[in-house]
Amino acid sequence: MSVVFVASSLLPTPFAVFTMHGFLDEETGIEHVALTLGDVANGEAVLGRMHSECLTGDALFSLRCDCGFQLEAAMKAIAKEGRGILLYLRQEGRGIGLLNKIRAYSLQDKGADTVEANEQLGFPADMRQYDMCLPMLNHLGINAIQLMTNNPKKIAALKALGINVVERKPIEFGKNRYNQNYLATKAGKMGHLFGLQHQQEKSEDNTR
Numbered sequence: 012m013s014v015v016f017v018a019s020s021l022l023p024t025p026f027a028v029f030t031m032h033g034f035l036d037e038e039t040g041i042e043h044v045a046l047t048l049g050d051v052a053n054g055e056a057v058l059g060r061m062h063s064e065c066l067t068g069d070a071l072f073s074l075r076c077d078c079g080f081q082l083e084a085a086m087k088a089i090a091k092e093g094r095g096i097l098l099y100l101r102q103e104g105r106g107i108g109l110l111n112k113i114r115a116y117s118l119q120d121k122g123a124d125t126v127e128a129n130e131q132l133g134f135p136a137d138m139r140q141y142d143m144c145l146p147m148l149n150h151l152g153i154n155a156i157q158l159m160t161n162n163p164k165k166i167a168a169l170k171a172l173g174i175n176v177v178e179r180k181p182i183e184f185g186k187n188r189y190n191q192n193y194l195a196t197k198a199g200k201m202g203h204l205f206g207l208q209h210q211q212e213k214s215e216d217n218t219r
């Protein structure tokens with residue numbers, strides 16, 4: 012995989028003024044983004060999130076999933092810490108793409124769960140790769156991460172790439188009546204770790 016750095020700029024947000032770094036996968040033409048805050052290259056472990064694109068949740072306020080809430084919570088956590096990294100990975104719909112995700116949602120409207128819907132379309136439940144993370148983190152001088160995730164497969168994939176995940180930080184936000192089944196399937200069929208977050212963090216901000 013040939014992922015190269017292209018350009019950096021400031022990105023003011025309601026939470027902090029991040030620095031935004033753009034990367035290009037020269038083989039596929041896919042553009043990825045990293046947001047950093049503070050000195051992330053000083054050798055100390057960095058609070059981080061590797062967030063896969065979810066146009067519906069991240070930009071269109073969808074309540075079908077928890078993605079947008081997790082994205083906002085991660086940015087807020089990094090802002091609170093004053094230091095951290097968010098990789099925004101352009102692998103929509105766990106890698107099947109936006110239009111196939113809409114096809115999958117259509118099947119879910121008829122009763123399939125999120126895994127069954129992918130399978131009925133001929134895809135595995137999760138097609139994501141995390142290879143692009145390594146060149147992005149290397150470019151930014153980061154070698155150890157406190158990772159915000161509930162997904163043990165994400166941790167395993169990053170570790171397999173040689174990324175030093177020193178700690179997992181739960182990130183449970185955005186539970187609502189529309190994503191109950193989605194979250195239950197994540198926990199039941201995909202091995203996600205739920206229910207371990209501190210009560211205080213839960214009550215902090217569950218809705219936008």
Ligand SMILES: Nc1nc2c(ncn2[C@@H]2O[C@H](COP(=O)(O)OP(=O)(O)OP(=O)(O)O)[C@@H](O)[C@H]2O)c(=O)[nH]1
Nearest residue numbers: 061062063064065076102103104105125160161162
């Ligand atoms: N195929 C499919 N993809 C979905 C569905 N709901 C959300 N997604 C995608 O699932 C991915 C979620 O990414 P993340 O939030 O980074 O990862 P995660 O595996 O949920 O793990 P966490 O780190 O615990 O959030 C995004 O690419 C979404 O577009 C769905 O019903 N079907």
Ligand SMILES: [Zn+2]
Nearest residue numbers: 065068076078
């Ligand atoms: Zn989503």
